[in-house]
Amino acid sequence: xxxxxxxxxxxxxxxxxxxxxxxxxxxxxxxxxxxxxxxxxxxxxxxxxxxxxxxxxxxxxxxxxxxxxxxxxxxxxxxxxxxxxxxxxxxxxxxxxxxxxxxxxxxxxxxxxx
Amino acid sequence: xxxxxxxxxxxxxxxxxxxxxxxxxxxxxxxxxxxxxxxxxxxxxxxxxxxxxxxxxxxxxxxxxxxxxxxxxxxxxxxxxxxxxxxxxxxxxxxxxxxxxxxxxxxxxxxxx
Numbered sequence: 001x002x003x004x005x006x007x008x009x010x011x012x013x014x015x016x017x018x019x020x021x022x023x024x025x026x027x028x029x030x031x032x033x034x035x036x037x038x039x040x041x042x043x044x045x046x047x048x049x050x051x052x053x054x055x056x057x058x059x060x061x062x063x064x065x066x067x068x069x070x071x072x073x074x075x076x077x078x079x080x081x082x083x084x085x086x087x088x089x090x091x092x093x094x095x096x097x098x099x100x101x102x103x104x105x106x107x108x109x110x111x112x113x114x
Numbered sequence: 115x116x117x118x119x120x121x122x123x124x125x126x127x128x129x130x131x132x133x134x135x136x137x138x139x140x141x142x143x144x145x146x147x148x149x150x151x152x153x154x155x156x157x158x159x160x161x162x163x164x165x166x167x168x169x170x171x172x173x174x175x176x177x178x179x180x181x182x183x184x185x186x187x188x189x190x191x192x193x194x195x196x197x198x199x200x201x202x203x204x205x206x207x208x209x210x211x212x213x214x215x216x217x218x219x220x221x222x223x224x225x226x227x
Contacts, residue, residue, distance in 0.1 A: 032213040043218030099211045100145035100162040101170040
């Protein structure tokens with residue numbers, strides 16, 4: 001049973017336009033969410049996070065939106081650049097009092113075309 | 115600080131063999147967690163060690179085991195390898211506190227023939 005879902009396996013966007021990556025979760029107890037980016041042959045690298053007490057967090061070109069009632073979050077990249085082409089994973093922290101464990105979605109492969 | 119180091123980078127084994135993967139966390143990090151990545155499945159959580167104790171465990175068979183040493187380095191072992199164990203195995207380290215990001219190594223690509 002997939003508690004974190006990324007329903008779009010791939011997304012193609014033109015350079016300079018907005019990329020929107022979506023993620024849904026099933027457990028309303030999740031209170032912290034993260035986005036990771038992964039290039040081939042490398043480990044995932046942290047991109048941005050958001051706590052459930054917020055509905056938006058912004059870091060440069062990257063903004064994450066959280067809609068708790070819909071159990072949905074999205075990552076916006078504006079403007080998109082060819083170097084953003086990678087697989088993006090959304091993750092949720094399921095434990096209130098422990099750390100070190102994240103539940104990941106299946107990933108969305110973003111391709112930004114020049 | 116040096117990042118998370120995983121060895122070896124690539125491994126080829128045959129069915130029925132066993133394998134041990136190694137992970138050195140970022141200096142000072144006490145939590146090490148392991149994930150399996152296969153195409154279309156995302157990253158599946160295997161287990162997490164904190165101060166030499168297994169604190170969390172995912173839904174993998176007992177053939178998958180791990181341990182953590184006093185210097186926080188961790189090893190993961192898979193016994194009686196199956197073809198379906200072919201995957202990228204990723205190790206991540208952190209301070210082990212709630213709501214914090216994990217730092218990942220580059221992974222070990224395991225191929226089972």
